[in-house]
Amino acid sequence: MLESIAKRLFGSANDRYVKDLHKYVDAINVMEPDIEALSDDELKARTGVFRGRLDAGETEDDLMVEAFAVVREAARR
Secondary structure: OHHHHHHHHHOOHHHHHHHHHHHHHHHHHHHHHHHHOOOHHHHHHHHHHHHHHHHOOOOHHHHHHHHHHHHHHHHHO
16 A cells, blocks of 8 residues: 555656656757758768767767667658
8 A cells, every 4th residue: 555655656667767768858859950950961971970979988878869869860761
C-alpha cells in the first residue's frame, strides 16, 4: 500500500526517467528549423563534422542533441 501511494506521488521509475528525457527532446525540437534547412549534402556532411568535433575533444554527450536532431531529419527524408 505504501508503495502505491509513493508511486502516485512521485511516479514510477520509468515515469521519472521519461520526464528526465524531455529536456533532450525539447532541445532537439528547438534545433529542428535549422536542421530542416540543411540540404541533403549538408546533412550528410554533419557526420564528418561530428567526427572532427569528437577528435577535437568533445564528448558524445556534447554532441548528443545535435546528432539526434540530424538523425531525425535524415529519417524523415
